[in-house]
Amino acid sequence: RLPEDVILKEVGPRDGLQNEKVFISTEDKVEWINQLSESGLSYIEVSSFVHPKWIPALSDADEVFSKITRQPGVTYSALVPNAKGTERALKANVDEFAVFMSASDTHNRKNINKSIEETFPVLEEVADEGRKAGKKVRGYVSTVFGCPYDGKVAVSEVKKVCDRLFSMGVYEISLGDTIGIANPKQVDEVLRELVNDFDADRFALHFHDTRGLALANTLAGLNAGITTFDGSTGGLGGCPYAKGASGNAASEDLIFMFEEMGINTGIDFNKFLKAASFIEKALGKPLPGRQLKLLEGR
Ligand code: HMG
Ligand code: MG
Secondary structure, eight states, rough: OSSOOOEEOOOOOITTTTTSSSOOOOHHHHHHHHHHHHTSSEEEEEEEEEEEETOOGGGGHHHHHHHHHHHHHHHHEOOOOOOHHHHHHTTTTOSSSEEEESSSHHHHHHHHOOOOOHHHHHHHHHHHHHHTOOOOOOOOOEEEBBBBTTTTOOOOHHHHHHHHHHHHOSSSSEEETTSSSOOOOHHHHHHHHHHHHOGGGGEEEBBOOOTTHHHHHHHHHHHTTEEEEBBBBOOOOTTSTTOOOOOOOBBHHHHHHHHHHHHBBBOHHHHHHHHHHHHHHHHTTTOOOOHHHHHHOE
């Protein structure tokens, strides 16, 4: 049975921009986020408090947080990788922390410079400090459906990482198909195994659309009882430490699919498209989302 409502978490300002070569000005980021805030979204991942040398596109995270207009009812979150990130995120008064790691060791090392085992105590400290300051803590597990370095990833490895993250007090884990390699049958199988051990409402799905299967995988997720999905405006995005990783599922395409299926998102489609057009113009290149293509007659 399909749900009546879903939550769409917009990760474009973070995942969408982190891989872009063009530096989007702080002013344009702020304007885009403000437009997104007006669209009815309840959650926006604004930026990352990671090392600015690792992700130069988001080196202005502190400034972006200080300049956005926060709407009531909208959660403004950011990635927080370690103690230094925690310090910065607290200073910026982010609403929610997102900790992140991978289910495969090589991607974890390439992305955050530590083995999986070495990562747990670091994230535990981030989660503790965040919760002490009254922040909710979300978790990401990357490479759930395949790793660009290690290949297939066993569900038992995913479970192990989820178990550790939940025991740190993470309220929800977003399962990442980092390189867009999942297929709907696999999504169904992996989720069946995970919901044996954890409740379905503790998971979100984070699909990248590298091979065009993000919407099909979303449907498989819906059918398996998942009701929270990450999307990125216009299908922007990708992880710079996963070669070939392309954009996330385009948020407008997700909104369209959900609403056409009678599933409420609470988002104003036209306002969202306006925000998408704004950032597309600022980037100076056409974005892959289908609804934007249609709007522009491309
Ligand atoms: P490191 O070099 O191992 O850090 O990087 P370190 O702890 O050894 O510190 C080295 C120096 O960096 C020190 O400075 C620190 O202060 C500084 P020094 O004392 O030498 O002058 N430093 C920092 N400065 C500012 N902010 C910080 C910070 N931390 C240390 N937070 C680190 C480790 C985690 C920082 C680095 O590897 C990093 O920034 N990685 C981020 C990579 C990233 O953002 N990847 C993309 C996001 S994940 C993703 O896209 C997947 C996802 O979308 C889900 C999916 O699709 O699967 C979430
Ligand atoms: Mg991602």
